[in-house]
Amino acid sequence: MKRKKKRVKDLPASVLIFIIVSLLCLYIGPDFLEKPGPVAGSAEFHFIDVGQGDAALIRAEGANILIDGGDISAQNTLIEYLNAEGIKKLDLMVGTHPHSDHIGGLVPVVRQLEIDQIIMPRADHTSAVYQELLTSIQEKGLKITSPASGEAIQIGPLEILALGPVRDNYGDLNNMSVILKISFGDISFLFTGDGEKDAEADILGTGLNVNAQVLKVGHHGSVSSTSYDFLEAVNPDIAVISCKLDNEYGHPHQEVLDRLKAAGITVYRTDLMGDIILVTDGKSIERKTTQ
């Protein structure tokens, strides 16, 4: 008895710690192995390559935001991306407008992840995918809000300013896009959905500060959007275009690319570069080149 007691007592502290940590790992399971989110003091903006469509994931300490989900054909791509990031809960999900290339991928996201808050423009549309998305939201017992232009929302360290839509009705869904400026420290990203020139002009008319270092170019780089006045007011250093290579619509249109080039803006494109991840410490922006 005496000898046995002595042996336990003699076990080095490091061995005991090893045993405790091993047991903890077993208890926590695969979660322990998941990719951690961004470190404190930084935020990540992921523009996910979903082919022809938009999907962006924003991560900061205690904040996961998804803006759009690509088309129905991108459902697996998106959910796999979110799973690989280890995301189980979204603090905010935004469907900028009800077109399938923006909301198509959101249906499995609603079904599989925990969601705290959903923002969409209050619009009616007749597509099956819109109906399916609304039904999946209803089945989960969630509600949807549409912030007014000028409303501010804080999620973790991210400051969100709702810019658009300014009006309740535009007669077309692109202009109904929820347009958000998301800031981390001194750095801002502007997410424009498919907002067109009418929506851009209305936002400029509000006098709200649209200046941002990164602009998610409206409507996949279509000439319908990114008017000269709007671009001048946003005055970005980087423009991100989300579209499919050789798409049927000619996105991004040459006129828009020329306008961005003339303004000396760096252009990143998902059709040419795949997933684009921009990381900021609140003062500068770096492109993360390896996952």
Place this chain on the structure above:
Amino acid sequence: MKTLAIDRFEGEYGICQDLDTKEIVRCKKNSLPPEAEEGDVLVYRDGSIIVDRELTQKRRAQIQKLVDELWE
């Protein structure tokens, strides 16, 4: 018989969703009725594609009900 909802217009195309199969169908704009708008429901009738006003109204009302219930 196909029933299509017009999801959106992009350049020369009307992008529609088949309401039965959920498939996304791209149609040349000039093959669609000139008065067709985003959200209209299209059907084939007597060899041509037409806007089904009654079906469009019915679907709009259905979705409007969901919208009214879900928005805060």
